[in-house]
Amino acid sequence: MNTRSSYAQPDAQGFFGRFGGCFISETLVQAVEQLNHAYIRYRDDPDFLREFRQDLADYVGRPSPVYYARRLSEEIGGARLLLKREDLNHTGAHKINNVIGQALLAQRMGKRRIIAETGAGQHGVAVATICARAGLECVIYMGSEDMQRQSPNVQRMHLLGATVAPVTSGSRTLKDAMNEAIRDWVGNVDTTFYLIGSVAGMHPYPTMVRDFQTVIGRECLEQLPELFQRLGMDKRHPDAVVACVGGGSNAIGIFHPYIDHSDVRLIGVEAAGLGLDSGKHSASVQRGRPGVLHGNRSLILQDRHGQVLDTHSISAGLDYPGVGPEHAWLHELGRAEYVGATDRQALDAFHRLSRVEGIIPALEASHALAHAFELAAGMSRDQAILVNLSGRGDKDMDTVMAQSAPPGESS
Numbered sequence: 001m002n003t004r005s006s007y008a009q010p011d012a013q014g015f016f017g018r019f020g021g022c023f024i025s026e027t028l029v030q031a032v033e034q035l036n037h038a039y040i041r042y043r044d045d046p047d048f049l050r051e052f053r054q055d056l057a058d059y060v061g062r063p064s065p066v067y068y069a070r071r072l073s074e075e076i077g078g079a080r081l082l083l084k085r086e087d088l089n090h091t092g093a094h095k096i097n098n099v100i101g102q103a104l105l106a107q108r109m110g111k112r113r114i115i116a117e118t119g120a121g122q123h124g125v126a127v128a129t130i131c132a133r134a135g136l137e138c139v140i141y142m143g144s145e146d147m148q149r150q151s152p153n154v155q156r157m158h159l160l161g162a163t164v165a166p167v168t169s170g171s172r173t174l175k176d177a178m179n180e181a182i183r184d185w186v187g188n189v190d191t192t193f194y195l196i197g198s199v200a201g202m203h204p205y206p207t208m209v210r211d212f213q214t215v216i217g218r219e220c221l222e223q224l225p226e227l228f229q230r231l232g233m234d235k236r237h238p239d240a241v242v243a244c245v246g247g248g249s250n251a252i253g254i255f256h257p258y259i260d261h262s263d264v265r266l267i268g269v270e271a272a273g274l275g276l277d278s279g280k281h282s283a284s285v286q287r288g289r290p291g292v293l294h295g296n297r298s299l300i301l302q303d304r305h306g307q308v309l310d311t312h313s314i315s316a317g318l319d320y321p322g323v324g325p326e327h328a329w330l331h332e333l334g335r336a337e338y339v340g341a342t343d344r345q346a347l348d349a350f351h352r353l354s355r356v357e358g359i360i361p362a363l364e365a366s367h368a369l370a371h372a373f374e375l376a377a378g379m380s381r382d383q384a385i386l387v388n389l390s391g392r393g394d395k396d397m398d399t400v401m402a403q404s405a406p407p408g409e410s411s
């Protein structure tokens with residue numbers, strides 16, 4: 001029975017069914033407990049929520065519109081495509097919603113130093129942005145390999161006054177940066193707040209980040225009835241909601257308010273890379289197995305011995321070997337569906353949206369678009385698909401230019 005209470009998760013220990021929880025070393029217990037108490041204290045605090053909403057309005061530019069992609073919908077000839085324009089937020093993606101929430105919490109807790117890890121650099125830029133605005137010290141851990149691949153974002157963080165700490169251990173990418181950030185946190189608990197960028201990590205992060213990102217879905221819940229009325233459609237909710245899934249924060253943010261509306265399909269699109277059976281992808285829900293990563297139990301891409309596997313995606317933001325525990329749970333319940341879009345499909349969708357609607361999407365969001373286009377073609381004009389356009393594509397220009405040669409001609 002899909003009652004609200006059946007989705008009122010997680011439990012007090014942070015479990016969504018058998019996923020989630022808090023698997024940490026003794027040294028982290030105090031820091032995590034302190035955070036948990038602070039979050040419980042402030043999550044419903046009227047002053048805290050007022051400040052959060054005000055910042056989202058004045059600084060981020062919320063609410064972001066829902067745009068009916070008319071020309072594209074007519075070209076595809078099926079369901080109407082509605083785009084939630086998170087690309088229009090300050091800094092160009094949804095990540096800032098969560099960063100503002102956590103930075104406010106850090107200030108309430110008296111912490112003046114923020115640390116974070118970043119892979120593609122987008123989360124690092126969002127954190128550096130808010131630290132600049134709030135006058136907080138900011139240290140961003142980043143694999144040295146990633147620093148090379150994402151040098152414009154490294155420059156942005158420097159411009160914003162952040163320290164970017166190169167991580168040279170392991171594969172010199174995101175998971176090594178995560179380890180370094182946690183080490184820092186353990187050593188500096190009294191002064192330092194660890195700001196996680198997706199619905200990952202130990203309890204309470206998956207819940208807290210979700211709560212900050214559900215502003216996306218709550219706005220849609222309010223915006224769509226009026227939009228449907230304008231379009232002469234007799235409905236209040238979309239038939240399907242589609243979002244890309246890396247860690248899963250933009251997806252859970254737009255899904256969450258629709259979970260109780262059981263007639264709305266929820267579809268998460270993972271990066272299928274070179275194909276789900278190629279071994280070169282980031283499809284943790286579809287190809288992962290239960291395991292513990294980053295302090296929570298979820299579906300993880302791992303080998304037979306539990307070694308975390310290297311992932312691949314054309315979009316750096318989806319390149320993560322785990323997924324938020326709530327997605328693992330929604331998958332197990334069958335309430336949300338998880339599918340893949342390949343690098344090639346995402347690139348095609350990237351070009352198509354740019355050409356037909358004049359919107360250059362982030363490559364991450366292009367995965368959601370690719371699936372939505374396919375889905376729409378098999379549906380009818382009185383149906384609608386809501387796609388979370390999680391970010392804008394300026395950051396992906398170099399990647400796209402390097403890849404866009406027809407197959408066989410690329411270097």
Ligand SMILES: *Cc1c(COP(=O)(O)O)cnc(C)c1O
Nearest residue numbers: 246247248249250317364390391
């Ligand atoms: C980081 C990022 C993502 C992936 O993160 P989620 O936590 O899965 O949302 C998706 N889209 C954009 C534009 C991003 O920057």
